[in-house]
Amino acid sequence: MNRSYALVALSLFIALIMALMPLPFSIEPFRPDWVLLVLMYWSIALPHRVNIGWAWCTGLIMDLATGSPLGVNSLTYSICLYITTSNFQKIRNFSIWQQAVLIGLFLALYHLLQFWLNHFLLDIYFNPRYLWPALVGMLCWPWVFLLLRKYRRHFRIR
Amino acid sequence: MNLLFGRTISLQLRLTVAVVLSVLLILGDRYTSGGTLVRTSLNTLVSPLLYVANVPYEVFSLGAKSLDTRDRLFQENEALRKKQLLQSEQLQQYQFLLRENQQLRALLGASSRQQRARLIAEVLSVRSSRYSHQVVVNRGAIDGVLEGQPVIDEMGIVGQLTQVGSTTSRVLLMTDTTHATPVRILRNDVRTVVEGTGKINLVQLQHVPHSLDIRLGDILVTSGLGGTFPEGYPVAVVTEIDRDEGLPFSKVYAEPVAQLDRIRLLVILGKVASKEPDA
Numbered sequence: 001m002n003r004s005y006a007l008v009a010l011s012l013f014i015a016l017i018m019a020l021m022p023l024p025f026s027i028e029p030f031r032p033d034w035v036l037l038v039l040m041y042w043s044i045a046l047p048h049r050v051n052i053g054w055a056w057c058t059g060l061i062m063d064l065a066t067g068s069p070l071g072v073n074s075l076t077y078s079i080c081l082y083i084t085t086s087n088f089q090k091i092r093n094f095s096i097w098q099q100a101v102l103i104g105l106f107l108a109l110y111h112l113l114q115f116w117l118n119h120f121l122l123d124i125y126f127n128p129r130y131l132w133p134a135l136v137g138m139l140c141w142p143w144v145f146l147l148l149r150k151y152r153r154h155f156r157i158r
Numbered sequence: 159m160n161l162l163f164g165r166t167i168s169l170q171l172r173l174t175v176a177v178v179l180s181v182l183l184i185l186g187d188r189y190t191s192g193g194t195l196v197r198t199s200l201n202t203l204v205s206p207l208l209y210v211a212n213v214p215y216e217v218f219s220l221g222a223k224s225l226d227t228r229d230r231l232f233q234e235n236e237a238l239r240k241k242q243l244l245q246s247e248q249l250q251q252y253q254f255l256l257r258e259n260q261q262l263r264a265l266l267g268a269s270s271r272q273q274r275a276r277l278i279a280e281v282l283s284v285r286s287s288r289y290s291h292q293v294v295v296n297r298g299a300i301d302g303v304l305e306g307q308p309v310i311d312e313m314g315i316v317g318q319l320t321q322v323g324s325t326t327s328r329v330l331l332m333t334d335t336t337h338a339t340p341v342r343i344l345r346n347d348v349r350t351v352v353e354g355t356g357k358i359n360l361v362q363l364q365h366v367p368h369s370l371d372i373r374l375g376d377i378l379v380t381s382g383l384g385g386t387f388p389e390g391y392p393v394a395v396v397t398e399i400d401r402d403e404g405l406p407f408s409k410v411y412a413e414p415v416a417q418l419d420r421i422r423l424l425v426i427l428g429k430v431a432s433k434e435p436d437a
Contacts, residue, residue: 052172
């Protein structure tokens with residue numbers, strides 16, 4: 001039990017590092033939100049373990065690490081994880097590419113919510129570029145899914 | 159199969175709690191200045207994460223350094239030597255002028271200028287929120303830095319420190335939409351304010367009357383008003399003036415002097431005077 005929480009936390013830690021790692025300026029706008037992808041995988045695979053509480057805490061860490069107004073990522077992660085956790089049985093039954101499209105929609109919702117909150121807090125204006133990560137995240141989902149499924153089965157995380 | 163949330167709190171309740179907590183956090187963070195201690199300790203918690211995320215960049219640059227050719231290093235060394243020679247010549251003049259300035263100020267009975275403490279900081283290569291312009295530096299409360307200290311690079315003003323953790327802190331760049339810098343025009347000492355636009359190479363001058371004497375290429379330096387930035391550091395160069403009489407104010411845009419998209423080494427200026435100038 002504690003072991004599986006530790007393994008989930010380890011995967012999230014790696015996702016956090018990947019989310020914070022520097023990238024060349026030209027591909028930076030396309031970086032998918034790794035942390036949210038990993039969180040969504042766990043909420044579909046182990047909804048009784050990883051759900052809104054994890055999303056909120058991880059979101060807070062993300063807020064602190066990226067210097068956005070505190071609470072913005074917590075709120076948006078929690079809302080996304082609410083959707084995936086409450087529909088985990090439906091999502092599990094889709095084929096992997098259908099899942100990817102759904103996840104892409106959730107990611108778009110996440111980025112729009114984030115933009116909207118930041119619009120009120122920081123006076124920024126909408127730029128269609130802000131939605132690139134949702135598309136890239138959608139294309140990354142199958143690989144994230146397969147990799148994490150292998151990870152989960154290998155370490156028998158239940 | 160496990161009964162989902164059969165024995166624990168329902169998902170809706172969890173979401174409600176999470177939303178309420180987040181909203182409280184957002185409002186508390188945005189509209190109160192309190193809780194600095196809480197922020198510092200929270201920032202301290204994520205500092206290790208930032209240092210770990212910086213490792214790949216460090217490894218790459220170390221690799222690049224060790225692959226540098228001997229010739230190139232010689233050339234660079236030579237160029238730096240020449241530059242240092244020129245600068246030390248200017249510095250000799252500077253010491254003389256500093257003393258003369260002090261004597262003149264003493265004669266006039268004006269308050270003397272005080273030397274500020276300086277601290278060199280290195281930018282950690284980590285991503286920041288895409289909606290604001292910030293960088294993380296490797297200095298924090300244990301180095302004695304405080305929130306609101308001005309940060310410059312070798313060209314001019316970069317920004318100011320916000321969120322100080324114990325070993326890292328964040329620099330809000332002057333191009334961020336929430337940042338404003340009080341400046342004056344170097345040519346005629348007219349005071350105005352420069353605001354960030356959210357673009358890394360563009361700042362905007364707010365509320366400029368049509369009659370203001372401002373030209374393309376004017377250099378804007380900090381005015382020292384507002385108390386955050388010391389007087390006289392270069393900030394930006396005016397690049398575009400749109401005097402549309404139909405609008406209440408002219409639109410004036412400027413380009414920051416500091417190269418904000420490629421900063422690596424920064425200088426944090428001390429808020430309080432550390433010592434009298436030794437000249």
